[in-house]
Amino acid sequence: MKPASPALLRNYVDGEFVGSAATFDNINPVDGSLIAQVCEADRATVEAAVAAARLALQGPWGAMSVQQRAAMLHKVADGIAARFDEFVAAEVADTGRPLEQARTLDIARGIANFRTFADLAACANTDAFEMATADGAGALNYTVRKPLGVVGIISPWNLPLLLLTWKVAPALACGNAVVAKPSEESPATATLLAEVMRDAGVPRGVFNLVHGFGADSAGQFLTESKGIDALTFTGESRTGSTIMKAVADGVKEVSFELGGKNAAVVFADADFDAAVAGVMRSSFTNSGQVCLCSERVYVERPIFERFVAAIKAKVDALKIGYPDEGGVDMGPLISHGHRDKVLGYFRLAEQEGATVVAGGGVPHFGDARDNGAYVQPTVWTGLPDSARCVTEEIFGPVCHIAPFDAEDEVVARVNASDYGLACALWTTNLSRAHRVARRIHVGLVWVNTWYLRDLRTAFGGVKLSGLGREGGRYSLDFYSDVANICIKL
Numbered sequence: 466m467k468p469a470s471p472a473l474l475r476n477y478v479d480g481e482f483v484g485s486a487a488t489f490d491n492i493n494p495v496d497g498s499l500i501a502q503v504c505e506a507d508r509a510t511v512e513a514a515v516a517a518a519r520l521a522l523q524g525p526w527g528a529m530s531v532q533q534r535a536a537m538l539h540k541v542a543d544g545i546a547a548r549f550d551e552f553v554a555a556e557v558a559d560t561g562r563p564l565e566q567a568r569t570l571d572i573a574r575g576i577a578n579f580r581t582f583a584d585l586a587a588c589a590n591t592d593a594f595e596m597a598t599a600d601g602a603g604a605l606n607y608t609v610r611k612p613l614g615v616v617g618i619i620s621p622w623n624l625p626l627l628l629l630t631w632k633v634a635p636a637l638a639c640g641n642a643v644v645a646k647p648s649e650e651s652p653a654t655a656t657l658l659a660e661v662m663r664d665a666g667v668p669r670g671v672f673n674l675v676h677g678f679g680a681d682s683a684g685q686f687l688t689e690s691k692g693i694d695a696l697t698f699t700g701e702s703r704t705g706s707t708i709m710k711a712v713a714d715g716v717k718e719v720s721f722e723l724g725g726k727n728a729a730v731v732f733a734d735a736d737f738d739a740a741v742a743g744v745m746r747s748s749f750t751n752s753g754q755v756c757l758c759s760e761r762v763y764v765e766r767p768i769f770e771r772f773v774a775a776i777k778a779k780v781d782a783l784k785i786g787y788p789d790e791g792g793v794d795m796g797p798l799i800s801h802g803h804r805d806k807v808l809g810y811f812r813l814a815e816q817e818g819a820t821v822v823a824g825g826g827v828p829h830f831g832d833a834r835d836n837g838a839y840v841q842p843t844v845w846t847g848l849p850d851s852a853r854c855v856t857e858e859i860f861g862p863v864c865h866i867a868p869f870d871a872e873d874e875v876v877a878r879v880n881a882s883d884y885g886l887a888c889a890l891w892t893t894n895l896s897r898a899h900r901v902a903r904r905i906h907v908g909l910v911w912v913n914t915w916y917l918r919d920l921r922t923a924f925g926g927v928k929l930s931g932l933g934r935e936g937g938r939y940s941l942d943f944y945s946d947v948a949n950i951c952i953k954l
């Protein structure tokens with residue numbers, strides 16, 4: 466029987482799904498099969514989306530109260546929930562991730578992001594100051610939040626719906642209109658989101674979706690558009706730098722959540738089993754394709770050998786497989802191209818003199834998965850801190866474990882990085898936990914846990930890991946223009 470013709474994922478502009486002359490393949494990384502054809506937005510389509518967003522601000526959307534916008538965003542959340550299994554299936558097909566992760570993390574957080582920012586925006590207060598004046602009558606200062614206008618959003622493939630909605634939700638809650646460009650690797654849930662937006666009654670032009678690549682494609686066209694007022698991007702640091710240059714002439718506001726080479730630090734007084742389980746999560750969740758993952762692990766010397774052995778045993782026992790396999794721990798990487806990059810680091814590590822404690826290659830399944838983008842979860846020891854595999858972001862299921870002897874030493878080694886996004890500390894010494902957490906030069910520190918998220922908190926990194934903070938009121942501050950009004954009494 467002729468296989469069903471692949472779906473066609475289209476752009477969503479001014480409330481309509483629109484095609485394009487050029488399309489590109491959407492591939493399932495589990496077995497390399499074709500999922501869909503995706504319409505690549507050209508510059509004219511991107512500009513039409515930007516113009517539609519601008520127009521939307523003058524329409525019913527621009528006249529809505531924050532309470533009305535919040536109600537609309539709850540309807541969007543309801544719409545995702547109503548099509549939950551469709552979103553799960555689409556995310557799994559695009560990424561190959563375990564079904565359970567898509568259900569409990571990716572799609573669940575897509576819903577939570579809309580609900581959280583609807584409520585935060587509706588309840589947000591602003592400042593007011595009573596001011597004494599020479600004439601004794603006084604003055605009143607108060608601030609108001611106004612939408613930025615048209616916000617460009619470029620979101621990554623590693624947590625597709627989670628990270629797209631992490632930006633769309635607050636941007637809309639603050640009254641902006643958006644043009645979103647999801648990664649070419651993960652277009653499916655973004656396209657479903659456009660359907661949900663339409664069905665929830667979000668006015669035309671408020672949410673626009675353009676598919677394509679970065680350079681010389683929709684990502685670049687969006688960045689270069691004179692019609693955007695701000696741009697928010699999650700992805701690689703060097704792309705962030707390119708975007709910054711592109712928007713510099715227009716002095717556009719940017720918010721960047723970029724790369725990382727995050728450390729986990731395990732002190733000898735840690736709860737050993739909890740630390741082993743925690744480092745397994747922080748190194749291998751989502752096949753290591755989370756900007757917060759630990760690719761550097763430092764273990765206090767007295768427990769180093771025991772810790773490495775425990776990690777090896779856990780890694781060797783990881784179940785790598787189909788997304789819907791019972792008990793599967795890890796799926797493939799996002800694409801064959803990314804797999805080649807990660808395998809390049811596996812080879813480099815051996816050239817740099819690493820001891821390969823576990824993994825280091827490609828699993829053999831003897832079935833369709835051998836056409837997928839799988840790699841073995843991998844553990845190294847024995848490299849110097851200066852090794853490229855210990856300094857460069859690999860973004861795969863891999864970590865290097867090194868011993869340390871003193872607190873000051875490990876703090877200096879962790880901070881000796883061009884990145885500064887996240888760190889996980891494992892210790893039962895309370896004063897050490899607070900002391901060391903403050904000394905690590907990153908935006909996010911977890912103690913005796915990892916990737917435990919309160920959406921009201923500041924999220925972002927320092928150095929090459931990013932610019933600005935999103936989350937809670939930080940998102941409201943980025944996605945709003947704050948104006949001060951002073952009234953003479």
Ligand SMILES: O=C(O)C(=O)/C=C/C=C/O
Binds near residue numbers: 623631754756
């Ligand atoms: O959990 C979040 O809100 C978030 O932003 C995660 C980012 C992960 C990036 O790889």
